[in-house]
Amino acid sequence: MRLRHPGGSTVHLAYCTNVHPAEDLPGIHRQLSGPAARVRALTGAARLGLGLWLSHGVTRALRSDPAELVRLRAALDRLGLEVVTLNGFPYQGFHQEVVKYRVYQPDWAHEDRLRYTLDLAEILTGLLPDDVTEGTISTLPLAWRTGWTRDKAAAVAANLDALARGLRELAGRTGKTVRVGFEPEPGCIVETTSQAAALLGGADPEYLGVCLDACHLAVGFEDPRDAVALGLPIVKFQASCAIEAPPGAQRALTAYDEPRFLHQTRCAAGAAGYVDDLGAALAGGLPAEQPWRSHFHMPLHAAPPPPLATTASHLGELLRLLMAAPLTRHIEVETYTWSVLPGRADVAEGIAAELNWTRRRLAALGLEEI
Known part of the structure; x- marks a missing residue:
């Protein structure tokens, strides 16, 4: 989806396809014609934005056969889908039975x-719509902290x-700029926005910056005002919510203790x-007299059963601050945990509801869908 900011710039809203398991090109095409097309229909979007996740194996296949990239772009156009951002955090195996710490490798x-x-x-320059010259990629926050x-x-x-040199060369060759955002996450070398400013402050700001993930910031109890004033380019924003338990009620989180993903x-x-985790x-690793927040991406539009809650208000404040200028033009809804949420859910319906939740909040901030 595209929205016009009151200042005149275009803001792109997408959802991240790492929620759908696919590690080869046929699987990617099934995603597009299946759940992605259904999400578009459910939202009524003229163009549905995708934050495409392509595994290492898929990138190798696309780079080795340019015709496959042309075919992928044609499928996007035919289905009313568009890609201006990629999720480059998971390398491969994101839907294995156990992912946990493996997601940080290499x-x-x-x-x-x-x-x-x-x-x-390189792939993104071939997928960008004809009228878009800037793409973004989110990536891991350098490394896990140990070692x-x-x-x-x-x-x-x-x-x-x-x-940075490679991205600069790519821009000179293709006329399209791709920027990479490093995503602060609890437990990593770049865990907070202040660490991002300290460790990435010397990076080329024309091509490298940060990707702010609202769930990660909430788990770190970061003040949204401090997070957006870190002094680095905010390449991309991931709209996500953490789960929160009040003091003394943390046992209610037991249903969310699952074996696939790491939940700092x-x-x-x-x-x-x-x-x-x-x-x-x-x-017993944390005191029960304090509220807990856990890195379990929760649906943006729906609260869990009491006494649990989500950090949706924290997300809303981040959106307000980011859209004031705007400080970023790429927003990606990233709830990859639908397959491990307690209870059954229709994933396409859930994603559509999240996108509608986000577009309503952006509309309340003065953005108009185009």
Whole structure:
């Protein structure tokens, strides 16, 4: 979906397709003609934006056969879908039975991560609509925090320099700019927006910046005003909600302790009030007298059964602040957890409801759909 900001710029709203399992090109085409087309019909959108997730295997297939990229772009056009942003965080295997810490591999110390991201950028220039010259890619926040050494930091710095050079060369060759946003996440080297400013402040601001994920910021109990004033380009914003439990009611989170994804959990007690996964918190890793927030992406439009809640109000405040200028023009609804939510849900209906929730809030901020 496209919306016009009161200042005249175009803001793109999409949903992230990492919610749909697919690790090959036939699977991607089934996504487009199946759930994505259904979401478009349910929203009534003239053009539905997709934050496409392409695994490493899919990127290799598209790069090795240019005809496949042309076919993919044609399928998007035929179905009324468009892509201006890619999710480049998961490398592969995002819907395996157990993902957990694997999602951070390979990290930015590895050549494979650099090559994958540059391949995504090349692909994105071929998928951008004809009237769009700027695309974005979100990626992991450098690395998981353990095993960080001086040598690893040096390798990451070298790869970020190579990434910026590659993106600059791509822009010169194609006339299309692709920017990459590093996504602060609890437990990682870049965990907070202040760490992002410290560790990424020397990166090329023309091509590298941050992707702010509302769920991650909420789990970190970050003030939205501080988060948007970090001094780095906000390449992309992921509209997402964390789950929250009030003091003394944390056992209600048991239904969300599932084995596939990592659910970093924090309380408001400071640095000591953090564990890597919800199961560790429920086993006594966090004090019960503090509210907890867990990295479990929840539907934007619907609250869980009481006493649990989501951080939708935190998301709403971030949207308000980001759209004031606007500070970013790419918004991606990213609730990848539909398959592990307690109870049964129609994923396409849920995603459509999330997009409608978001477009209503953007309309309330003065944006008009075009």
